[in-house]
Amino acid sequence: MKNLIHISSGIAMLILFLNFKTINHEKNHENYIVVTGTVSDELGTLPGASVVVKGTTRGTTTGFNGEYSIEASEQDEIEFTFTGKKKKTVKVGKQKVIDVVLENGYIGEEVVLTGIVGKARKADATTSSYQSVKSYEINQRANPKTIKSLSGKVQGLKITTTNNGVNQNNSIVLRGNRSTTGTNEALIEIDNKISTVETLQNMDPKEIEAMNVIKGAQGAALYGEKGVNGVIVVVSKNGLPKDEKKKLLDQIKKNNQPIPLIEPENEDYETFVENQFESPSNEPLSTFSIDVDNASYTNIRRFINQGQTVPKDAVRVEEMVNFFKYNYAKPDNDQPFAIHTEYNDCPWNENHKLIKIGLQGKEIPSDNLPNSNFVFLVDVSGSMSEQNKLPLLKESMKVLVNQLRENDKVAIVVYAGAAGLVLPPTSGNDKETIIKSLENLNAGGSTAGGAGIELAYKIAAENFIKGGNNRVILATDGDFNVGSTSNKDMETLIEEKRETGVFLTCLGFGMGNYKDSKMEILADKGNGNYAYIDNIQEANRFLGKEFKGSMFAIAKDVKIQIEFNPKHVQNYRLIGYENRKLRTEDFKNDTIDAGELGSGHTVTALYEIIPTGVESTFKNEIPELKYSETNKKSNTYSDELATIKFRYKKPDGKKSIELVEVIKNSDNSIQNSSEDFKFSAAVAWFGLKLRDSKLITNKTTKDIKNLALQGKSFDNEGYKAEFIRLVEATNTIN
Known part of the structure; x- marks a missing residue:
């Protein structure tokens, strides 16, 4: 199946098709076997290790317990890599189970900078899956648009044009990519900063010094989750100081590497000075x-x-x-x-x-836990649309829902431009209804965090269980931008609410505009605790395995x-x-x-x-x-x-x-x-x-x-x- 993305109405999106099957694989599927195994090091199993059939774009990553499964032929070689470990290559042959142990690979090895700021890898650990296109190669094309000028210059990149009588749409397919986000949206980096396809679409090819197109699993390996659907890296002629541009171009030429990615600095952390030494004579x-x-x-x-x-x-x-x-x-x-x-x-x-x-x-003991009165307070504002925010939040809350008993009850309050009740208090036995309500949530709008807190505590107070576990569970990236927005305002509000006897748990999600300072204040001042959920494994730990410690004071x-x-x-x-x-x-x-x-x-x-x-x-x-x-x-x-x-x-x-x-x-x-x-x-x-x-x-x-x-x-x-x-x-x- 091929996914195309259309650039129209001033909104440009790039969808990169993810397909781990080579043409040969599609023709000779019957010759393949399923190879399974575990990847580990001297400390134990390795979650998130890369497993790729050499010379193809077929690949996968290991699960939480280091396990993997991949299709390969007897003639294939499988490459196993993990950040900081030496790459290991194993011939498949007759083996259906291949367990590998990776050795440390940093000491005494040459390392080179790669796609993420400050990240280094062994010089031979990054292979293929990207191409550099120089300015003269773009400018010799007749088409005045940068994206169209790539046609025929990048293997696996196909560009088509359609016209519906109103708008002319360009479609781009980049073979060798896979979809983990469900959006298939590629990462665009122009002059060392995150950009958009719209900006790229409107660039004059004559402005471009060089361009890298990264395909396949290499996008994720170099850029993390943001690069999972491929990356287009652009260096313009006049967008950077000469010395900085030269340094970056030299890096590409020397190592054939993409330019380091500069993340937007929108994350917010409370500044503090570490504790100093005191004398017991002065401060006993x-x-x-x-x-x-x-x-x-x-x-x-x-x-x-x-x-x-x-x-x-x-x-x-x-x-x-x-x-x-x-x-x-x-x-x-x-x-x-x-x-x-x-x-x-x-x-x-x-x-x-x-x-x-x-x-x-x-x-x-679980049988002696008090009944729970939970109110899920879920941020559904526009900033929560990314895959590691609302989609991960939904999956995380399902982990918690699975812990609920018949006499527990859950209500769901959401907030964006305003706050609203989307699920009245519902028995923990009715998990299907609770999960369906979570699944129906979508992101969009501004962030009325203060109004959401007011409503959530109101619902919790109306359903208060005397001697029970009464708790608001706030799930957000902390980006409050409507109503009570300052840290001091939030502190005053939450100190008021803790007098109701309702506890607070704060769950942080996402990156880029993550507001750690607000989350910490809310938990600190609201009889609460605070966890950052960076992946589903952490959700399973905090909301599953440690449910009692996290939710019952x-x-x-x-x-x-x-x-x-x-x-x-x-x-x-x-x-x-x-x-x-x-x-x-x-x-x-x-x-x-x-x-x-x-x-x-x-x-x-x-x-x-x-x-x-x-x-x-x-x-x-x-x-x-x-x-x-x-x-x-x-x-x-x-x-x-x-x-x-x-x-x-x-x-x-x-x-x-x-x-x-x-x-x-x-x-x-x-x-x-x-x-x-x-x-x-x-x-x-x-x-x-x-x-x-x-x-x-x-x-x-x-x-x-x-x-x-x-x-x-x-x-x-x-x-x-x-x-x-x-x-x-x-x-x-x-």
Whole structure:
């Protein structure tokens, strides 16, 4: 089947036909067998690896468990590739099952820049599937239109013209492409920036210096999801400064590579300064709210997987650490969580120490979960039309719907230019009706986020279940642009709504105009949690496997306050939690909002310590004070490093309960630390490196990876192995 796209009425679209079957395959289909297998590395299976029959455009990618299936003949060779790994080629022969293990391929290998900003690949890892067309080749054509001038110059590109008496339409078919988005819309890049087919259509061929047409699986390999249907890359004669244009043209000539893609910088992150070292003599208490969000980690994963530099302010170290589950013992008493502490060496600063504080939430058996009153608040504005927004959102919400029981109920509120109720409260047993309502949603219009929140909370309050799980689940890219738009307005609105007793879960989708800052504020101020859904696997994790922890709070307004003993602690600093810090007096103030802990959830916090007597370039010298007296009682507690206090409320409670834990001083080495300590420290270390922290001396990727490997146990789902691959991948970004 061939898909054509017509350029008419001033709206230009390019549809690239995706067909993984060569002509030979179509003629001799009976000679092909189905080859299956798994692709893995030393850490485990590899999701998203490329599997291509060499010399053809037949290809696929591995699923979440590294599995693949592809048609091939006995004479064919199959190429297996994955970012950061050496390509492996296997002759099919009589084999119907081919399992391969890919080796690391960065160290000592030449790398070249490719389509995504900062992304590098091994020099021979990008093959065929694109052609360069020079200006003289375009200009020698008689046709004055750039697109028509390509006819006969690019293999597999066919251009036809139709005329309906009103508009003349050009149709373009580019063989060798495949459709994963359902739109078949190609990526157009002109002078290093994303553009449109309309702009290309209207360009004078004489303005063009060079053009690259990328076909087949190579578009996705180089440009990620945006290039899955092919890419047309254009360098104009006068659109760039001479030195920049020369550099890009030289790159194409030398490596036969497309020009790096510059993404529009519309993503919004809250700026913050990392925590500095404090002296216990000056600031004896450190107070903060727990944070169970992990949106920062999945967003960072998205950047790295697309070969892009991670924005500094997108990195919230505590959310990276708290993405992972740790092997903490569950509470054996009536408390909602157990407390675990560990004191050991700091891996990134010699002679410093780390305190790890871990909370393990009690897991509520499924049969004992309270009934749920859910309101799905879905953004259907125009900005949600991309494949990784509303279409992914729909599939993600289906995962949640599958968890519902008969006595649970769901309503659906949508907002674009205005807000409306599209599904009244419906029993969790009626999954077909709920899913049908989701399927009928379409994107278009502006974004009345404030009105949507007002209506969603109104519906939740009208159907409130006393003692139940009452929750609004907001799914959006965060691009509020009508009504209450400022972060302060949204903060005030959501603080009002949390008094209703309704909790909030924020699910972020998409890229390009993603508003992380708004999403974080909503979750932080609204008795809520926040996750970024970058793919369906993440939806399955957060809304499926971790449904109870994500959707059922067992404690709210959880605060931690730690007092350090100056006998042993010269300076300390909290790693991450910059926007969760509280004033000392907020700890016992029950009107102050703090974080929620879900069923079975773990929360981890790290403090970096400069022990007394240790020389460090980071120590914070406190001048000698005339009127202050050294704490004479400190000698009484000579074996104590610190005292930690915890306060929390029951999910429907108003008054806090307080717990106290003492950390003893010790002199352990990191080799003797727990695997949880090693892995959480490695994740924090990586986050500090991504933030380009000025407070760490060792930023060596190899050392981060080695420490993570030492703490990789308890990884049934493969998330720790995936983290280690992300660490490896940053070797080729910038």
